[in-house]
Amino acid sequence: MPKSWSGSVDLHLDIDTSGGRRAGLERALRAAIVAGRLAPGTPLPSTRALSAELGLSRGTVSAAYDQLIAEGHIIAVPGSGTRVADIAHRADLAPVSAPSTWAGSATATAAGLSSGEVRRGESRRTPVHDLLPGRPDLSTFPSAAWLRSTRRVLAEAPSEVHALSDPRGRPELRAALAGYLGRARGVHADPERIVVTSGYAQSLGLLASVLREAGTAAFAMEEPGHPFHRAIVRRAGLGVVPLPVDDMGARPEPLDGVGAAVLTPAHQYPSGATLGPDRRRAFVTWARDAGGLLVEDDYDGEFRYDRQPVGALQGTAPVHVVYGGTTSKTLAPALRLGWLVLPAHLVEPFAEAKRLADAHTQSLGQLVLADLIGTHAYDRHVRASRLRYRRRRDLLVRTLRARVPQVRVLGIAAGLHALVLLPDGGPGEDEVMRRAAAHDLALMPLGGHWHHPAGRPQGFVVGYSTPLGAAYPAALDALCAVLTTRPA
Template sequence: MAESWTNSSTAADLLVAVDRTAAVALHRQIESAIRDGIRTGRLPLGASLPPTRTLATDLGVSRGIVVEAYQQLVAEGYLSSRPGGYTRVAAGPAAPRSAPPVESSPPVRIDFGYGRADVAHFPRAAWLRSLRRVLTVAPNDRFGYSSGRGVPELLLALPDYLNRVRGAAATPATTVVTNGFAQGIALVIQVLAARGARRIAVEDPSPDDDARAHAHAAGLEVVGVPVGADGVDVTALAAASADALVVTPSHQWPTGGVLPAAARAAVLGWAHANDAVVVEDDYDAEYRYDRAPVGALQGLGPERVIYAGTTSKTLAPGLRLGWLVAPPALVDDLAAAKQAADRGSSALDQLAFADFLAHGEFDRHLRRMRPVYRRRRDALLAALAAHLPEFRPAGVAAGLHLVAWLPPGLDEDTVVAAGLRSGVGVHGVGPYRLAPGPPGLIFGYATLDPPAIDEGLGLLAAAL
């Protein structure tokens, strides 16, 4: 579609300027600026130029000078003009030729994507009530620049929730509000690197786009610690020389292992012995189905553990709300880094979430969602047993996904490709490993209803 101009367009829109002290005539300067814009593609084919009177007024020259420039460019073929109409760009790069058709897989119709909540269940009415309340009663100064820690209301409500539900040892003085986990881990790595950290240990497998990516960007060496059925292998950890460990003890990502009490004590012992920091990603901890909730590791060692949480899997990732609970020795540096990064997270969203917590709406929302996700988890287990019984599910007791280990002779790429040919999206564990390991697939179920889950597994089985 051609770009159009209004009477408010200015010479700045064309990047046209005139220099009255130059030896070049004014109309030549205008010609040159427009000609260059067309040649570089900045003024695309079909774009309308401002009327001569408008451009002349903006440049502070007579209309005749602009008319002369336009006429010259029309004569050269760069512009076209007709009486009573716009002057338009008549030359420019040819439209790219369409690429020859290539054979492709059908679009993904049933996607077992992971790492997402079902945002269709976002509690809009309850959130709106919280927004209305805080807009009515919040002090005016809450809408100014906040500290790097967060608004006072959330710094009170959030530790109360974490201590009650997750067994944390949080206080307003040790809490920092962030824009989700991604920013939280970025701030942690930034602060640790500034304090002299040189090596960070991560679970293997683990996500490659959060801790690992930020550590590499900060110049830190990343080492992997193998994961077993119950989470990180503490025997292998003992041999790791690192300044920090990023761990998901309550629901290992992606295998779903839960770190037992003895292993948790071993992790904290390793941190004390090595003067290291443990970063606890409390991934999917709110959704447990077949066993009692497991408390946060931070509650056992608040002087060594940085606890990281988020609303991305419980409410919606679009809220961009997360938090860190840090040892007193680190919290000031984290708050300063947050302040320098963006001057603080949205005050309105923080206030609304504080009210949402204080009125028990967060607890009610989680109670509503647990049976929804459990039914989908059960449907996935049933579909695997019916269609792909040789796949071995693991990590099924909690979260929004499970891992299915593949039988001998079947590799991840083969299954992923077969799924795509059938319009089914599945994802391998391999891309998240630092060292080779057994092949497996990650099946997310949070956004799929039971009939779609069964259909997807049936299509995948038929394609293999």
Template sequence: MADLYVPIDHARGGIAGQIAVALRDAVRHGRLEPGRRLPASRDLAADLGVSRGVVVEAYEQLVAEGFLVSRVGSGTHVAPAAARTPAPSPATTAPTGADRTFYGHRATSPDLGHFPRERWLASLRHAVTAIPSDAFDYGDPGGVPELREELAGYLRRVRAADVDPANLVIVGGVAQGLSLVLHVLTQRAGGLPLAVEDPASHRQVPLLRRAGARLLPVPVDDEGVDVAALRDRPARAALVTPAHQYPTGVVLSPGRRAALVEWAQDTGATVLEDDYDAEFRFDRDPVGCLQGLAPGHVVLSGSVSKALAPGLRLGWVAAPAELAEAVRRARGELDLGSPVVEQYALAHFLRTGGYDKHLRQMRREYRRRRDALVGALAEHLPQVRVRGIEAGLHAYLDLPAGWDEGRTAEAARDLGLVAEPVGPMRFTPGGPAVVVGFARLPAHRAEESVIGLKVRMSGQNID
């Protein structure tokens, strides 16, 4: 069993990430050779003075990356194929600071350990063996027709969308879809005043600005984006998350939905609907997408990043016919389109019911994990107000006055929770709050993590 030196800077936070980086470097540089057994998570946690959950998270990350293998009864070992590589030059070291926000665990990330590997592999095999040879050539940058047909049917059935396959463009996730749409709209208008929700995902801000948008923040309240305030902005487009606002989790009220559509119709503006996690509804009937109300004014963007895995980089844009064609052309000019094998595989996965089956399984599991987290918070931290839990994979926690959201998020991360402070997501100041993801938190670990958080925050007037 390996004796490990794992340096940890508690002041910097992200302890699980620090452990993963140290172990990954040890494997890459030969200090941990293939086949070497690592200490049990409980032992390493005791040695490092951290919770076992933090070490488990680091081990799970490296297992997912292929650096480690773990089998019941035999422990955790360095993967046989893990090769020694030269030390990276300073120019290739991992990004730090703000750059880190674009990769790794997020509060909205699914549990990748539940990715349906066997069923997805079956769909990949079917695609490789069944599609004609010509399908491997440069194809339609808008996506393969089979996938657009399946997606159109799925979106009509599940999201109440008004979608024609010809108006769907397959993209590499919602981020690329938004970039392409904004590129087209900006080129047409010579700049684009874009209304955005406040608060909103801080990861999207650089993307939106790089595409040429001038951001106009609009406040969000308990009914969603404030459309009356939106009318006071000179916006030509609005980016919204109506089914489950990020980060607050608010569902856009019926009155606001009607008002938003009316604003678009009155002004000729375009509504960009980010439908990022609408498939996961727990306590209420699903809310149909906004695009189904006004297909001539709303662009619907979605992906499989929350339902399956972000790493698949498979998404779609449904837009009015003229705009969809412009986005399709822009996609062709950018990179000629998405990989075709994965598109055919997703079409098969949808057609054979694998996608629906996986969603049903994960809804049950995520609801169980959500209930465990919410119950533990209610029992041990009743001062914390929990919001936005009717859907999605994260909870919005309003913290008591005087709490420091950065310290709270850091303490939560040290305990194995995926947590982010809300401050960086705001355009205008607000009360302390954090976003916590529950998709990767097993139900049996929820109470332990919340009790640990209570202890860590005991200096902030917690009994």
């Protein structure tokens, strides 16, 4: 009869003893290892413990272990017990999927996916070279500082921190953010007007829902702009009106019939333009006179290279601007930590929308971030990252100017990406994407960022922060090869 064992590694193990107890145990363990349910390095119970759990003799368990050791599935380390061997058993059993074309696909672009993000039901492998925008260099995550802060939080936080709490977020983080945003970004941020969210995407979606319920029919959103953010607004039941962008940022027209305008003033995505002073004043005047709302997406405002970071638009008109920030570019997107600084009249309805969505953002990460900010470890990490990304930007610009002078590189004064425009004589985005696939290079075409792409300039949004560590020069070599290769 089959037996089940959950043991010290919490694995359900079905043992069919019809062919013998030892053989049945061998088959069950082997199958669990090959299927990946027992991962490499997983410790196995001692022969004494496992024999007691399964009601088998210790000799039977020892014999099964010996056989799996001989096959290479497990290893016995003197003084450390028995563990699953570090070998790739699952490769032969992995399902075969269709080849991927990296972020040159309309699907990836329209969904706003970065490398490592997977659409439901879609199998995507990691490219050799990754220049997609949307995330920092994850190899530089401040693990030591995060660990120190985590230890302090766990040692000092009261037990109630593990209970459901204020949907606006932990008061410790809201106070820390108020101080940091005022000091570093020029934001007027009372802790009582800050709501912590699970990232900017949630911030935008909840805000769109709140404004729709208050009577807003449409948002103005930058053209070109982030396609994923447009999809979020439409999902909330609102219309989207294109807001044209030029080298001075978004133009404050047309704004008739919209209740809010979503802007990226410090570093427009994807053009890289900074919103000019006259445009800032014009948008604020519209919001004040028309009763509209400006939504400031300050997704990478800390990273300015030609001068001090441009202060937040919210600092000039806190009653008319919702300020949105996130740790996705400064630390890591997987932390799922974002925030909105709201005008007073929106705090209560937005907090209620957050409560109904998911009660509140997980508390431990909030407290760790508050500690990072309070000890200035966050500032130190941002400053170090700014220097590192500036060097990467400089290498990208020098490399393209020297090796691919026919392309134009824009938006390089700030941020984590550059806009590379293709020459009018070709090749176009589709051709470059075919070459990129041949070079195993992940690129993000500009086409999907337009509300109406017909007749628009063609190019690519190149994320120079994405490659891990020493992989960056090789990724630039691949980019140059893709942009200079001619069809056979």
